[in-house]
Amino acid sequence: MSRTEEILEKRLGGGRVSPEDALHLAQEADLFALGRAANALRRKHVPSDTVTYLVDRNINYTNVCITDCKFCNFYRPVGDAEAYVLPKDVLAKKISETVEAGGTRILLQGGHNPALRLPWYEDLLRWIRSSFPSIEIDAFSPSEISHLATLEGMTVLDVLKRLKAAGLEGLPGGGAEILDDEVRREIAPKKLDTAGWLDVMRQAQALGLVTSASMVTGCGETASHRVNHLMRIRELQDEALASHGNGFPSFIPWTMQVETTAMGKIFETRRLLPASAQDYLTNLALCRVVLDNIPHLASSWPTQGEKVAQAALAFGADDFGSTMLEENVVSAAGTTRVKMDADEIRHHIRTAGWVPAQRDSRYAILS
Numbered sequence: 001m002s003r004t005e006e007i008l009e010k011r012l013g014g015g016r017v018s019p020e021d022a023l024h025l026a027q028e029a030d031l032f033a034l035g036r037a038a039n040a041l042r043r044k045h046v047p048s049d050t051v052t053y054l055v056d057r058n059i060n061y062t063n064v065c066i067t068d069c070k071f072c073n074f075y076r077p078v079g080d081a082e083a084y085v086l087p088k089d090v091l092a093k094k095i096s097e098t099v100e101a102g103g104t105r106i107l108l109q110g111g112h113n114p115a116l117r118l119p120w121y122e123d124l125l126r127w128i129r130s131s132f133p134s135i136e137i138d139a140f141s142p143s144e145i146s147h148l149a150t151l152e153g154m155t156v157l158d159v160l161k162r163l164k165a166a167g168l169e170g171l172p173g174g175g176a177e178i179l180d181d182e183v184r185r186e187i188a189p190k191k192l193d194t195a196g197w198l199d200v201m202r203q204a205q206a207l208g209l210v211t212s213a214s215m216v217t218g219c220g221e222t223a224s225h226r227v228n229h230l231m232r233i234r235e236l237q238d239e240a241l242a243s244h245g246n247g248f249p250s251f252i253p254w255t256m257q258v259e260t261t262a263m264g265k266i267f268e269t270r271r272l273l274p275a276s277a278q279d280y281l282t283n284l285a286l287c288r289v290v291l292d293n294i295p296h297l298a299s300s301w302p303t304q305g306e307k308v309a310q311a312a313l314a315f316g317a318d319d320f321g322s323t324m325l326e327e328n329v330v331s332a333a334g335t336t337r338v339k340m341d342a343d344e345i346r347h348h349i350r351t352a353g354w355v356p357a358q359r360d361s362r363y364a365i366l367s
C-alpha cells in the first residue's frame with residue numbers, strides 16, 4: 001500500500017491527518033485518489049444528495065483603502081477621482097433588489113477607509129436592521145475589523161461588541177488569503193497578519209457571530225504554506241468547538257485572479273502560472289480530507305466558472321456558494337463570472353446530479 005493510500009485509509013476510518021501527512025498529500029497525492037476520499041468524507045458530513053446555495057448580495061460600501069494589497073484592482077487611494085462611499089439611497093436600492101430576488105443576506109465589505117469611523121458603521125447597521133428586518137447582515141472581514149480597532153484605539157473585542165449591538169450578525173471569511181506570514185508579507189504586507197486574522201475570528205465566534213473561513217491559492221505559495229493554513233484553521237475550529245461550539249460552519253477555497261493585478265507582474269518575473277482547474281480541485285479535495293471538523297465545503301463558481309464548480313461537487317464540496325447579485329472585488333481582477341441568479345445555480349446543481357436547496361448562512365435549509 002502506498003503512503004497516500006495509508007493516509008487516506010486512516011482518515012476514512014476516522015483518523016486525523018497529521019501536518020506531515022497533509023504535506024505528503026499536498027505534494028504527492030493523485031487528484032482522483034484525493035477526490036474519491038473527499039467525496040466519501042463529504043457523505044459522512046452531509047449524507048444526502050443535497051447541495052446548498054445562498055441567495056445574497058455582496059455590497060462593497062467603499063472602495064477607498066490604505067492597505068495596497070498587490071492582488072487588488074478594486075481599491076482606490078484616499079482622494080482618488082474614482083473613490084466612493086455608497087450613500088444610503090444607493091444601499092437601499094441594492095438591499096431592496098436583494099429582498100425582491102428572495103435574498104436572505106447581504107455581505108457588506110469594503111476597503112480600509114480612514115474617513116469612516118465606528119459611529120458611521122454603527123449607524124449603517126442600525127439603519128439596515130430597522131429598514132430591512134428580514135435581511136441578515138454579515139459584514140466586515142477580519143482585516144476591516146482590525147483596521148477599525150486600530151483607527152479607534154480600541155480592542156478588537158470592543159469593536160465587535162459595538163457592531164454586534166448595532167445589528168451585525170456575522171463576519172465573512174475574506175482576507176485570509178494564505179494564513180502564513182511568509183506569503184502575507186509578500187502579497188499584502190500592510191494587511192493584518194496570520195495571528196491577527198485568527199484572533200478576530202476567535203473573538204467573533206466567542207460572541208456568537210456567524211463566521212466562515214476561506215483560502216486563496218495560486219498566489220505563489222508552496223505546499224507547506226497551504227498545509228500551514230489548513231492546520232491553523234483546524235486548530236482554531238478545535239478550540240471553538242471545545243470552548244463554546246460556535247465554530248466555522250463552512251470553508252471556502254478559491255483561486256487568486258492575478259492576471260490584471262500587480263501580482264501578474266510578479267508571476268511574469270518568476271515565471272509562475274496561475275492556479276489551474278486541476279490544482280483547484282486537488283486543493284479542494286485536500287481541504288475536505290484535512291479539515292475533519294468543518295461540516296461544509298463550498299465550491300467557487302466566480303473564480304472557476306460553473307463547469308469546474310459542478311465538478312467540485314464530486315471532489316468534496318457540498319455547497320455551490322451564493323448568487324452574489326453583485327460582486328466588485330474579484331471581478332476587478334478579471335474573474336470568469338460575476339453574477340448568477342438562483343435559477344441558474346439550481347440548474348447547475350441539478351445537471352451535475354445533485355438536489356439543490358436554498359440555505360441561510362448557518363446552513364439551515366429554507367426551500
Ligand code: SF4
Nearest residue numbers: 065067068069072111
Ligand atoms: S484586498 Fe481589501 S484590504 Fe487589500 S487593498 Fe483591496 S480593499 Fe484594501
